C-alpha cells in the first residue's frame with residue numbers, strides 16, 4: 001500500500017435535502033481530508049444531487065473517505081473514479097485594451113470563447129480537462145487577467 | 159389522526175415502547191413537557207443537569223439493549239448535552255435525543271436561547287434532523303429510532319422548533335420507512351466466512367479478539383459457544399468485558415494499554431487475529447506497525463469503515479457479528495481444538511509468568527482490593543459502571559464479570575462524570591440488580607448533583623469513591639513521564655463526601671479498613687437509598703501493566719516485584 005498522495009475524483013449521489021452539503025464538508029474537515037474542489041447540482045428529475053469532489057490522499061485515506069461518505073445517511077452512492085471524463089470550466093476577465101483577437105484564438109483552443117464584451121473589460125469562458133485549464137491560465141497571464149473564476153471539476157465514468 | 163407536534167412526540171415514544179425518558183425542561187420544549195404531564199405511558203426522570211440525562215439514557219440503553227431516550231431544551235440545554243452525545247457516538251450507544259429549538263420564524267436571528275444545534279451535533283451523532291413541519295415528525299421519529307438501533311448503533315438527535323410542536327398535522331406511524339440510502343449490511347459474505355474458517359483451521363496460534371460490537375449485537379452467548387467449540391484462547395477489549403465469563407478457561411483477559419501481560423503477549427505472538435466487533439483502538443493496539451505483526455487478520459464488523467481503517471484485514475467480513483458467528487458455528491467441524499494445545503499452554507505460561515495482580519499494603523487499602531471485594535460480595539448480582547481514571551481501569555481488570563451488559567463505562571470518549579448518571583439509568587433499566595458505580599474523587603464531582611435525582615426517583619445507586627486525593631490517572635502519567643511534576647492533579651482539598659451525600663438525603667460512609675468496607679457495602683445494599691462509600695485508598699498506586707502511549711504492546715511496564723521499591 002503506497003502512502004503517496006494521489007489526486008482522486010470522487011462522485012457522491014446524495015438526497016437533495018437541507019444541510020446535506022455540510023454533512024459532507026464537515027466530514028472532510030473533521031477527519032482531516034483534503035478538498036481540492038467540490039461541485040454540486042441537482043440531478044434532473046430526481047430527488048438526488050450529484051457532488052464531484054477532487055481530493056488527494058494515500059490509498060488508505062481515499063478508501064476511508066469513500067467508506068465514511070457512504071456511512072452518511074443521505075448518501076446513496078459513492079464512486080471513486082478510475083476511468084473518467086473530467087471537465088472544468090473557467091471564466092476570465094481581461095482589460096478591453098488587451099489583444100482581443102489573440103485571446104479569442106486561445107480560448108477556442110480550450111473549448112471556449114468570448115462571452116461578454118464591455119466598455120472596459122471582456123469576459124471569456126473555457127471548458128476543458130482540469131490539467132488543460134491550468135495550462136490555459138498560465139498562458140493567459142501575459143494578457144493581464146483581472147479576475148479568474150474556476151468551477152471545479154465535474155466527471156463521468158466512461 | 160390530527161394532533162400537534164408535541165402530542166406526536168408522545169405518541170411516537172409510546173409506539174416505540176419507550177418506558178423511561180430522561181430529561182430537563184425549558185422554554186423551547188415546553189409544549190412537549192405539557193404533554194408529558196398529561197400522559198401515563200412512560201416515566202420521566204428529571205435529572206439535575208442535561209449531561210446527566212444523556213448519560214442516564216446511555217446507561218439505560220446499555221443495560222437493557224433498548225434505545226435510550228432523552229429530552230432537553232434549546233440553547234444551553236442542548237449544549238450541556240453535547241458531551242453525552244459525543245460519548246454515545248464514540249461507544250456506539252443507540253439513543254434518540256430530542257431537543258427544543260426556537261420557533262422557525264426566529265431561527266437565524268440570534269434569538270433567545272438559539273444555537274445551531276444540528277450544526278453542533280452533526281459531528282457527534284450518527285444522524286440528526288431539524289424538523290421544519292409537524293407533518294414530517296412521524297417519519298422523522300420513526301427513522302430516528304430505526305437508525306439509532308440498526309447497523310452500527312449510535313445517537314440520533316432530533317431538533318424541533320417550538321412552533322412545530324404546536325402545529326397540527328396528520329399522525330400516522332404505520333407508514334413504511336423508505337430509506338433508500340440507508341441499508342446496513344447484516345449478512346456476512348458466505349464465501350469470506352468459509353475462507354476465514356479455513357484460515358482458522360490452518361492457524362497454529364489463533365486468537366479471538368473480542369469487542370464491544372458483540373454486546374451491541376447481543377451475540378455474547380453465540381461467541382461463548384464458538385470459543386468453546388474451537389478451543390481458541392480469547393482476549394477482550396475494555397468494551398467487551400462480560401462477553402466471556404471471567405472464569406472461562408479460554409479467556410486470557412483484557413488487552414491493551416492496561417491489559418494483562420498474557421493478553422498482550424498472546425496478541426503479539428498470534429498468527430491469526432479473529433477480531434469480532436472491534437475497532438483496533440489505539441488504546442488496544444499500541445504502536446500499529448508492531449501490532450500482531452506476523453498475523454493474518456479476520457475482521458468481522460457491521461461498519462465497513464471500521465474494517466482496514468487502522469489494521470489491514472486479510473479476511474474482511476462486513477456483517478452483524480451475531481449472524482456471522484452463527485454461520486461460523488456451522489463450520490466448526492474442520493477446526494480441531496487439540497491442534498492449539500501447545501498454544502494454549504504458551505498462553506498459560508505467559509499468565510503464570512506475570513499474573514494480573516497487585517501488592518497488598520499493611521496501612522492503606524489498595525484500590526484493586528475494593529474492586530475484587532465487591533466482586534466477591536456481589537459478583538453477578540451487581541451491574542457495574544465506572545467513571546474515568548485509574549479506578550476505571552482497575553474495575554476493567556479486576557471485576558469478575560459474568561455476563562454481557564453487566565459493565566458500562568465510557569471507553570471511547572473517556573468522559574469523567576459519566577458513571578453516576580449512567581448507573582442511575584442502569585438501575586432504572588434493571589432494578590432487580592444492585593447498581594454500583596466505581597468512581598474517583600475527581601470524577602464524582604463532575605455530576606454529583608445527581609444525588610438529588612437518585613433520591614427523588616428512588617434510584618439507589620451505590621457510588622464507591624476510590625479516594626486517592628488525586629486526579630490519579632493524570633498523576634500516574636506525571637509520575638512516570640513528567641518526572642513527578644504533579645501539575646494541578648493534587649486533590650488534597652476535598653468536600654466531606656459523607657455530608658455531601660447526606661445533604662441530598664442520601665447516605666454516606668467513610669471507610670479506612672477492610673472491615674469497615676464490608677460493613678458499609680452490606681449496609682448500603684440493604685438501605686435502598688443512594689449512597690457514597692468513600693474508601694481512603696493508597697495515594698500513589700499505579701495501574702499496571704502499562705503500555706506507554708505509542709509503544710509496542712509487548713513492551714509493557716510491569717508491576718514491580720515485591721521488595722523492588
Ligand SMILES: Cc1cc2nc3c(=O)[nH]c(=O)nc-3n(C[C@H](O)[C@H](O)[C@H](O)COP(=O)(O)OP(=O)(O)OC[C@H]3O[C@@H](n4cnc5c(N)ncnc54)[C@H](O)[C@@H]3O)c2cc1C
Nearest residue numbers: 369370371375395396414415416435437460479569570572
Ligand atoms: C483511561 C482509558 C484507558 C483505556 N485503556 C484501554 C485498554 O487498556 N484496553 C482496551 O481494550 N480499552 C481501553 N480503553 C477503551 C478504549 O478507549 C476503547 O473504548 C475500546 O478499546 C474500544 O473497544 P472495542 O474495540 O471493543 O470497540 P467499541 O468501541 O465497542 O466498538 C464496537 C465495534 O463493533 C462494531 N459493531 C457494532 N455493532 C456491531 C454488530 N452488530 N455486529 C458487528 N460489529 C458491530 C462497531 O462498528 C465498532 O467497530 C481505555 C479507555 C480509557 C478512558
Ligand SMILES: Cc1ncc(C[n+]2csc(CCOP(=O)(O)OP(=O)(O)O)c2C)c(N)n1
Nearest residue numbers: 547548549572574598599600601629630631
Ligand atoms: C471531562 C474530562 N476531563 C478531563 C479528563 C482527563 N482525565 C482522565 S482521568 C483523570 C483523573 C480522574 O481522577 P479521579 O476521578 O479521581 O480518578 P482516579 O484516576 O484518581 O482513579 C482526568 C482528569 C477526562 N477524562 N474527562
Ligand SMILES: [Mg+2]
Nearest residue numbers: 598599628630
Ligand atoms: Mg482520584
